Amino acid sequence: MRLCKLSEIVGYEKLARSVTTQDYHELLSAGTVLKPEYVAKLMELGITEVLIDDTKLMPEEVQILREDVEDIFREKVRSVLERHVYSDNAELEELSKTADSIISSILENEEIIEQIFDIRERSADIYEHSISVCSIAILLAAKLKLSREQMHDLGVACLFHDIGLRYLDFAYTNIDIDELEEKQKGEYRKHPVYAFTSLEKEEWISKESKLMILQHHERLDGSGFPMHAKDPDITSQILEVTDAFDEMICGIGCQRTKVYEAVEYLKATKGSKFSDKLVDLILEFTAVYPAGSLVSLNTGEIAIVLKQNKQFPERPVLKVVKDNEGEDIKEDRIIDLLDVRTVYIEKVIM
DSSP: OEEEEGGGOOSOOBBSSOEEOTTOOEEEOTTOBOOHHHHHHHHHTTOOEEEEOOSSOOOOOOOSSOHHHHHHHHHHHHHHHTTOOSSOOGGGGHHHHHHHHHHHHHHTOTTGGGOOBOOOOOOOOHHHHHHHHHHHHHHHHHHTTOOHHHHHHHHHHHHHTTGGGGGOOSOOBSSOGGGSOHHHHHHHHTHHHHHHHHHTTOTTSOHHHHHHHHHTTOOTTSOSSSSOOSOOOHHHHHHHHHHHHHHHHHTBSSOOOOHHHHHHHHHHHBTTTBOHHHHHHHHHHBOSSOTTOEEEETTSOEEEEEEOOTTOTTSOEEEEEEOTTSOEEEEEEEEETTTOTTOOEEEEOO
């Protein structure tokens, strides 16, 4: 795999990584053969470089849910919630079964508790966000050895927690909410209440799930909303921290950030806004630099993240693709940052 300028493409090379716009809309998927017309279109869009598959050394991406399984769950959530009306929607109960399916998918993999996962920044899709929050939250619950009943209530709350956003008539993605007009800011801060109210009379959803939905923007120091509560139970705390983390990397209610920036935010706010223990657990299994990321090193070189080192998510295995003068490196040069302590990642390029 190598980073290649579009102007140097001969034609019909295979993409090693998807090409996306700055707001994470996919233009061409990984594995696509670059036809001349594709290259011309990408150049028109201002894209200058792509990752080409020309080696057996490919990033080893590890996900909590298999991509095909996640797609099925996301489309299920989307189809139900997009048909949702304010009340009396019997289809909503179907999603409680979806929550149980996600739980089973995670718990059936005995090795999942010990892995590091490549959680990626992406576009702000509230349905994908709900699935991502659910999978991270259930993984936390499993590590904490919570009961299956607690996991069920948590999973249901995760899938429904942002249903209140569907009642807003203004943009709230990739925008700092504090910069909105006061009326819009007030409406955004009511979305947990809208979600709670829309489900309050549903008998199939537990009172514990309803409370989690109402409290998902609360913080331990009382700085959250809508009630400024300071003493949420453990399942509410799990939803709060996983929602905040995933919102940052997809840009819901805030400016989108890189994963490592979201990690730094959690580190800075643990013990104040979020539980020390929960933040530490998230950091244990979250790859700071997801597989496939293009990064710059303190040596001036450019590298691609190949895979993670267990228990050391900030020190992955890299393949160097450009030297410190910007020249392509033809041979496979692998650096394991656990072994080479003088080299470190300075920033993520893409």
